[in-house]
Amino acid sequence: MAPRDSGPSGRMSAAATTKSRLRLIVIQALVFALFATLFARLYYLQVVGGEEYHAQAASQSVREVVVQPQRGLIVDDMGRPLVANRTSWVVSVDRAMLDKMSHSQRGKLIERLGAVVGQKPATIRQRLVTCGESGSVTGTCWNGSPYQPVPVASDVRQGVALRILEQPEDYPSVVAEQQSVRAYPQPFGDNLAHVLGYLSPITAQEYDRAQKHGDRSLNGASSVGRAGVEKQYDAWLRGMPGYKRVAVDSMGRVLGNSSEVKGQPGDTLVTSIDAKVQGVVEKQLAQTIKLARQTYDPVTHQNYKADSGAVVVMDAKSGRIISMASQPTYDPSVWVGGITKKQLAHLYSDAAGTPLLSRATQGQFAPGSTWKPIMTVGALNNGFTPQTRLDCSSGFQVGNRWFKNYESEAYGMIGFDRALQLSCDTFFYRVGFHFWQKYGSDPTNVNAKDPLVQEAKNFGFGSETGIDLPGEASGRIADRHWKLAYWKSMKGYYCSMDRKGNAPSAFLKLFAHEFCLEGSYYRAGDAVNYSIGQGDTIVTPLQLARAYAALSNGGTLWKPQIAKAIVSADGKVLKRFTPRATGKVDASASSIRYVNQALLGTPKVGTLAWKFIDFPLDTVHIRGKTGSAEVYGKQSTSWVATFDDNYVVVMMVTQAGTGSGTSGPAVRKIWEALYGIKGMNVDPAHAAIPGTVPPKDLPTFMKDGSILPPARED
Secondary structure, eight states: OOOOOOHHHHHHHHHHHHHHHHHHHHHHHHHHHHHHHHHHHHHIIIISHHHHHHHHHHHHHHHEEOOOOOOOOEEEETSSSSEEEEEEEEEEEOOHHTTTHHHHHHHHHHHHHHHHHHHHHHHHHHHHHBBBBBOOOOOOOOOOOOTSSSSOOOOOOHHHHHHHHHHTSSSSTTTEEEEEEOOOOOOGGOHHHHHHHEEOOOOOOHHHHHHTTTTTTHHHHOOEOOOOHHHHHHHHHHHHOOOOOEOTTTTTOOEEEEEEEOOBBBOEEEEEEHHHHHHHHHHHHHHHHHHHHSSSTTTTTOOOOOOEEEEEETTTTOOOOOEEEEEOOOOGGTTTOOOHHHHHHHHHHHHOTTTOOOTTTTTTTTOGGGHHHHHHHHHHHOOOTOOOOOEOOEEEEEEEEEEEEEEOOEEEOOOOOOOHHHHOOOHHHHHHHHHHHHHOOSTTTOOOOHHHHHHHHHTTTTTOOOOOOOOOOOBBOHHHHHHHHHHHHHHHHHHHHHHHTTSSSSSHHHHHHHHHHTTTTTOOHHHHHHHHHTTOOOHHHHHHHHHHHHHHHHHHEEEOOOOOEEEESSSSSEEOOOOOOOEEEESSHHHHHHHHHHHHTHOOOOOOGGSSSTTTTSSOOEEEEEEOOOOOTTTTEEEEEEOSSSEEEEEETSSOOOIIIIIIIHHHHHHHHTTTTTTTTOOOOGEEEEEEEEGSSSOOOOOTOEOOOOOOOO
């Protein structure tokens, strides 16, 4: 049988089979490679990198919670707490979780939450809006970090907080926790709002700035000082926050603690304030204002408005502030837990007297006759002598204007001592006019010498005292340079009024015309007004107190100071604030001694005598000066400035009448409290400050949290 011939078709079939086998082998190799890669990756994930990825997965169910530190205490010089802390149940909403819910779910949650915490749903919604966003309302919106839970209710009942905690499924994204908030013990009824200041939540800008500078003491839920010593010493008081990691489920409910980093409580601020003196000062200021408002003003034929006031009690030897009060005031606790729009509007309201403004450090007023001792020092150092005699006439003619006495009658030829005691205006008119004639009779010469202006600057007027409180005003000395600058800034307004003839009154019509033409001229009338503390010169009560302290101590200008020390939570003194002299009055020691001696007569035979009858002036050597500053369109401002070798007591009440008549009785009671005076007796055992002088030592901070007063001075 002949062999079979496969031919061309057979050879093609064999080649195809070989090619298919090769393709299958390649596919099998690829599949094997893929599986090998997959198994290798799984092995790496589960074995080699298993622990790392397990930790990352776990971290997605762990949340880091900031634990705010206890803010440091603020105490007086005897260790009495002026600002402390208390715990409060606070309900907050986590907006990050809230945003994950549907619109309907959010609405139902907010309504349910509002019902349980006693808030209107609209109010809660407004609190959740970041200040500055569309629809935000100042005083209600959230001005803290957008990444932190937003407090919507504070001081809620414990039962309400526990209900939220026990029913998390009904309150997703809602957090209830105890937080430390500021408390105000108010020893002796003290308010001290303008000295202490207040707190409010950190803003997003402040938070970002802290992050940029690596400041770990601040976080998105921090509260920071906004005024007073709370702001000035915020970095010491705030402490260092702790951090707690908690496990949560998919609904954000806490399952348990993972770890915790302890925080550090804030440091304690020891102040020079004496709470007992402060209580007396605040009571006397409030009563003086109340009584003035019930008193008839014979000039305006209505009761005095007495719309503001201030008192400063200073240690004359160191500049430390013993007491400082201002009216109108406010309750600092109004800021705790968030302030409402209505409350905030009240604090800034002109009708309410702008309670946020501290009249002691930020209020600026014409000093009236309390200016005259400074003018006396200036005169005695520039040609006048203790033997000088000038006419205390009933009036003094300057050009076409008759300048008359305010409180004193005509007393004939007298010296500086009697002029101070009687507060004779015309005597000092003649002093001011003398220097104007001698050095500056050219009203256009802005560089003319003026010894009385220079003396005021020597005593620190016209510039900030440097007190350790934010926002201090600098006052103003209305000299030739100031008048020229003021004319340049206002001439457009008054020249327009003069040109258009649209002045609202005949007085303003004449004033606008004269101001437009010669408003920069420093005339004799400006000089005589300046010499008695009238015109455009303004001072703060604190500036006046510091100047009188310089009279008391021989001419040293001290930097007013409230802080005495910073003490850690465990009682260690971290920093002491020692008194610091900022200058020496450029005046002879004899001129200062002369003024001191002259002012001893004011409460004995001068304008204060009728308010210091039967006061032991031979034991407590009080010097004083009264003032009644006139302000156009308003009632007189009452001033009394007093001092001895230890203290300065300055009181001011606007639109309240004469210095001695209105403020005299209150100033006397403050002195009685300082020295424990009853009748003609001085009893240091009953003095507001033990030993009648401020303690040099600090309170002792015990480990159990108690505070012991410093040892009594001998």
